[in-house]
Amino acid sequence: MRQLSDNALARLRNGSALPDLGGTRYSLIEKVARGGMGVVYAVKDEHLQRRVAMKVLEAPGFESDLAERLMREARVLARLEHPGIVPVHDVGTLADGRVFYTMKFVEGQRLDEYIESLTSTPDRLRIFLRICDPVAFAHARGVLHRDLKPGNVMVGPFGEILVVDWGLAKILEEALPTEPMGPDASTLHSRAYCADGMMVSATTGHGSVMGTPGYMSPEQERGEIELLDARSDIFSLGVLLRYLLSDRPPVRSSRRLDHALAAICRKACAPARERRYAAMQELTADVSRYLDGLAVAAHQESIWDRLARFYRRYRFFVLLIAAYLLVRVILLLVIKH
Amino acid sequence: MNKILLGLLLGAVLGAIDGSTAWFTPAVRAQMAGIIVGSTIKGLIAGVAAGIFARTVNSVSLGILFGLAVGFVLAFLVAYMQHGYYLEIVLPGSIVGMIVGYATQKYGVASAAAR
Secondary structure, rough: OOOHHHHHHHHHHHHHHHHOOOOEEEEEEEEEEEOOEEOOOOEEEEEEEEEEEEEEEOOOOOOOHHEEEHHHHHHHHOOOOOOEOOEEEEEEEEOOEEEEEEEEEOOOHHHHHHHOOOOOHHHHHHHHHHHEEEEEEEEHHHOOOOOHHHHEEEOOOOOEEEEEOEEEEEEOOOOOOOOOOOOOOHHHHHHHHHHHHHHHHOOOOOOOOOOOOOOOOOHHHOOOOHHHHHHHHHHHHHHHHHHHHOOOOHHOOOOOOHHHHHHHHHHOOOHHHHOOOOHHHHHHHHHHHHHOOOOOOOOOOOHHHHHHHHHOOOOHHHHHHHHHHHHHHHHHHHHHH | OOOHHHHHHHHHHHHHHHHHHHOHHHHHHHHHHHHHHHHHHEEEEEEEEHHHHHHHHHHHHHHHHHHHHHHHHHHHHHHHHOOOOOOHHHHHHHHHHHHHHHHHHHHOOOOOOOO
16 A cells, blocks of 8 residues: 655645535635634636635535524625625535635735834724724624624725624624614614514524633623623724724733823723713714814813813914914013113 | 904904014003004904915915915014014014914815815
8 A cells, every 4th residue: 555645645635625616606716814614715706707705614514503604694794785894795505515605805904914004193093983984884784793803804905994704793683784774873772782682592692702802892701692782892992992002902001092092992991881882973973083182072181181182182373372472582581681 | 264254363363462562662662552553454464365375275384384474574564664673573473474374274164166
């Protein structure tokens, strides 16, 4: 009997791991990434002659929990048509029995790589607001992301922001897709919360802990799935904001932030969800107010904070007036002598 | 408030304040009223000019430069007519021009054509 070399065995193993795209409109280009649920390949759509990304389960089996989860992720993405969310093109089962879906091939950098090129706090806050847009849209559609972190935000070559990996997404309410998206967050919030209890067993299921430590809300960490609502994603976004502002993962972050920004982070990341922002609109409004040099709702200002904010907002104006007064004083002193 | 009105009001107020600082120069205290009126008119003209400029050119740095130039020229003319006090009149007058130039660029409503 002839023995195979290690290299030959590795090649065989890799070959068997590759998805069987026979009978589909796709041809394999390369493996792009591996996630908890499956592998993402770059494939070519032969009909449309374009490159797309294909997420495929690692193991065959349409009935498995993972297959159901992948299908659900595809369905969640399909209901979220937003420029900040990767669009799904196709879904199905390969000849080898593996469930797959295809989506737009995203070229760009992960947020944690991209922010190294952003030095100013306002630029980072503006990026944060653009991350909030698709999340707010998803909440309005009754979907929680549940795994928001820098690694799940992509920045495209033209600066477009995409929130990716909706594999842990939770659907709060099934009846939302046909409804127009409205800005009334409180209504959506309460409706989603009411529907939550009914949907847990059908969608998320077993109360197991899923997410990324450090970015998960306390209730998510405790596996209290029935309690999850928009405020759980708001917690993750608060951690992400802190990360964006301090350049470090949340647990190691020690950089002192501006009082108002620190208060926004604190409120978003409050351990008790009742003390967090109730809806995405409240969080984004506070960040926008900070960017505009206005008082933020999360922070009770002292007189010094107010003066500092006034100075930041009208810095050049204040400096010009100060220059004028200085010139006047100097001239007076010169005249006296 | 539109930019020209803003420039006019701010220029007049700053001009009046600028003129009233002449009180600290005992030699000219007797002509305070004339100085304040003259300085107010100077600030008013600078403010209107800066406002008109801000309506057509949308640039803070150019606005400041324009305000500086107008403030300098007007203050120089006043000092020239006074036959003296160049430093005391020209330096603060130029800064008032800069302030008005900056304010008209940053604040006030631009006309539809400029937008």
